Amino acid sequence: MATAATMRLARVHGPADVRLDEVPVPTCGPGEALVRVAACGVCGSDLGYIAQGGLGGVEPLSQPLPIGHEFAGTVVAVGEGVAGVTPGQRVAVNPDRAYIGGGGPDGAMAPYIRVAGAEIGETLFALPASLSFERAALAEPLSVGLHGLRVGGAKSSDKIAILGAGPIGLCTLVMARHLGATDIAIFDRVPERLERARALGAGLAVNVGEETLTSALSRFHGKGERFGSAYVGTDLFVDCAGSAAALEEVVAGAKYRARISVVALHHKPLALDLWRMMANEITVAGSIADNRAAEFGEAIAMLAHAGQDLSALISHRFDFSRFHEALAVAADGARAAKVMLTFPEPA
Template identity: 65%
Template sequence: MMAEVMPLARVHGPGDVRLDDVPVPLPADGEVIVRVAACGICGSDLGYIAQGGLGGVEPLSEPLPIGHEFAGTIEAVGRGVSGLATGQRVAVNPDHGYIGGGGPEGAMAPFIRVRGASLGETVFPLPGHVSFAQAALAEPLSVGLHAIERLGIAPHDKVAILGAGPIGLCTVAMLRSMGAEKIAIFDRVETRLERARILGAGLACNVDRQPMVEALAEFHGAGERFGAPHVETDAFIDCAGSPQALTQAFGAAKYRARIAVVALHKNPVALDLWRMMANEILITGSIAVDRAEAFGKALAMIAREGSALAPLISHHFDFADFHEALRTAASTEESAKVMLTFADNAA
């Protein structure tokens, strides 16, 4: 590493994100330095910028580094690290140290320190045919997989996904990879719904054209219990964060339906607890942490089916065009996953 300083994307306050010059990291014991080649822009990154921090309640005591969906090449290895070597192409599970999510490191930078570097836990070698941009999808794909596993979804289950943003689309891809066929997804953005169709959704419904419950009744079937109608959907995965969509799903859920909330709801949502009791509806949160196994499964899927995941990435921007990339990622009409690339670091 020739340079002594590098740019790092950090949030300083609401709507205030800057590329700050910071020292290039050096590895301490148990750490590796990764030369970043690709880093996805996540909805949570945009949320941190808009809110001015993780929750927007307390002012930041120091700038917040962002970027947690990334892959690159190991540049340096600290003492005590086994199974990893300089020059290895890798993807990184950001859970340890909360990379880009409250910790001291962020991957929207040419180099990043990975603390607790452990083969198959935090750092995962890449097959030669997997590109860095594909590998950077392992993080959002593992978010979708974690929700699937939280609900115990099997290939024969009928699944509805609320929201066709990047996480919703990644969830479609993971469900299709495991053999699920009765996949429905709902959104208002037709371009994202078209991506969902290509990725394997059997129903991609624009709720401005047809109500969600009506579409599910046609696609999954409908029934009645205790005089109340329901749809035959086995599992709902909320990737939208829309109170209206969640309450509609809850109100139409059948006996022993399962619901996972992946999206960030900024305000409390009122749910019909009588219906929850009477229909034994299971509702669970799903936040992907401590998910080394799911991360590895996502990378294995990428290695098998990487070309089929092309619809997930809508744009590639060089890191030099950071602010333009953020503007594009914030436009739901034109973007899915926006990927930052580091031309000088690609190999």
């Protein structure tokens, strides 16, 4: 089957300016593979790049920025020097090595994408026939959640609190359950998000507009007192919300040797109570998930073999021809969890 000469590629041209540009279909050089995209998720970072007009919104773009990094599809061609990868192979792609959709020259919101450094187990992960492309495309955000848990030293016995029930918070919940944790609380302000969290197995899902994080965790994870100050019994907090006020509340109420993993993007510096962090030996670690091949593979294995119902993760599916409609829905936290773009096979 012949590949088209041109295709539409989603690229950011400036603040609130994203276009489907007609560009040549990429070709394979040495060490590269060409993948026909079947499904690509819309990430909050994609929406951020569009709103800011680039990766950080500080410097004007010197050239349009391709977006899309949560995807799976079929290999259609390989370049010289690529071993163990063949046309027709179904794969999910770890975007880290070439910064796919995050500053690199390629983005997956397009029918075809060039994958640099094509290597099984690093950039390309083979999919069993039983694993759908859209489910496989969840491996990227699931591995982000898993990485945040690993950075925080998550154990099955941990009492875990997740701040934020957006797509990454929900993926963190899924992977915490995958690791065997059962005492998992999650917090948000959007009732629909909390309903999805309950469907995915949260032990407690709380609207912080109705009850404070500290109050809810005191009754769910227990409480105590140290140096005259109250604490909650939570072992690990995973920040997927990016709320300064929430993180300050966590530090104020964290117990002795509690851990905090910061997955969310905080746009401004914030003041934290360093005395309390010192006195309670609280560990705070950042998690950017840009070197996670092992975790990506673990997410694929979980998706292929686990019996957990993840239907609540994917809230909407749109054909790529409805790209702008898909973005609008993805930006509505009350309506959307993971919005998936789908690409029909060429005729």
